[in-house]
Amino acid sequence: MLALAALLRFWALGRPGTLVFDELYYVRDAVTQLANGFPTSWPDDDPSMATPFTDDASFAVHPPLGKWIIALGLLVFGDGSWGWRAGVALTGVVTVGLTMLLGWRISRSTVVALLAGLFLAVDGVHVVLTRVGLLDGILAAFVVLGALFMWRDHERVVDRTRLTASGIAVQWSRPWLFAAAIAFGCAASVKWSGLYPLAAFLLLTAARDLLVRVVAAREAARTLGVTADLALHRHASTARALGRWTRQAFATGVIALPTAAAVYVASWAGWILTTGGWGRADGPWPSALWQYHVGMFEWHSTLSAPHPYQAHPLSWPLGLRPTAMYHEVLDGGLTATISPLPNILITWGGVAALILLTIWGFRALMRPRELVRRSPVLGAGAFAAAFVVTGYLSGWLPWVLTLSRSAVFQFYAVVLTPFSAVALALVIGVICRRRGGRDEVAGRRIAVGIFVAAAVIVSVLFFPVWSAMPVPEWFWRWHLWLPGWV
Incomplete structure (x- = not known):
């Protein structure tokens, strides 16, 4: 799967040889950031970058880390379109590998892991956003890495939390949570929207910790063998569990939030350690950095410039308004286009899978013990369904609820694609593993094989x-199957 992902991302990566779409901003920032430690301005908007940049500081509206990764490609492969896209393409391949690993950790199924990797490898939105020098494909890589570490933290906590009174003490040793905080700090250092999944997974972790402790406390009270005083013991045990949960939630925040914040500030090292960056001379660097961020927030919160490819977030899951990034009419009646048109079998199939996982998750609320018990279907209990859905919603729902900014685009949804791929792979795994007669099982597997083959064929054609x-x-x-795809 990694070879396929690499082929689709690196093949003819230098085409076209000029900046496309928002590469005009991020690649030029990366070039000047590599030269100076901070972005400086260009005298014109020439996509060929033929005119040299100036020494005047530029007001970059996104944090530096994503542009450092773009700059790494330039450093290794030199100036040119291949160089400024190579770093992003590499993160795309890495994201496929991380998605496979996440699918395997959740399901403990090689088939599910391979399917998750395949679906992401050939997903049109992810392919395009990891073939251009934009930040969103890089953001998706760090979000998936953070999610993988959060899942490992879940496994470790559950392994250490046996349903006994001795297993519900506050846990301060959380190396995987610490690693997740670093990953999400890196995500926020690419784009501020990387904070959304950190917040979502911390809330999910807190909810899991609460349920685990309440269930553990009640089980401990029941095993005491008390009869007349059972209700009293349960009440007292639940109260103690709530107290421990409060302390655990505090410990979780203490581990994760300062770590993510420290990583974020460290990503500004180039700006901090130099004196020529935008606003750098406005007092000591902490206050200057704060004022810089006030300006960034004002810019993002008021951005409302009309754009022909604006797409309301409600349309993102179905890919109804892709962002055309490049279109050129060539000689001989030929055209060249870069547009993240979705593979609807994967995109729409992923949405259907997420709906099924949501239903399973709500059913699990009626059986809290399922959150810490392995399942023959999902492999790690119903918490898996909530985990994947949370990852997807953390990249989508905040934009749905954002009312202060109208200029949003379909390509932001690239952070949803890994979770959609895992969800689709999990549901297919369920379909293949359900019991039934030999003919019934064979029929389901043939149907799955046809679906997977069709998805690959669609991607080849697109x-x-x-x-x-x-x-x-x-x-x-x-290829313009829907009206909004024009």
């Missing part, structure tokens, strides 16, 4: 319009 391959005009038009 790859030319994901990668600026010169194609006839009619071929490009044939």
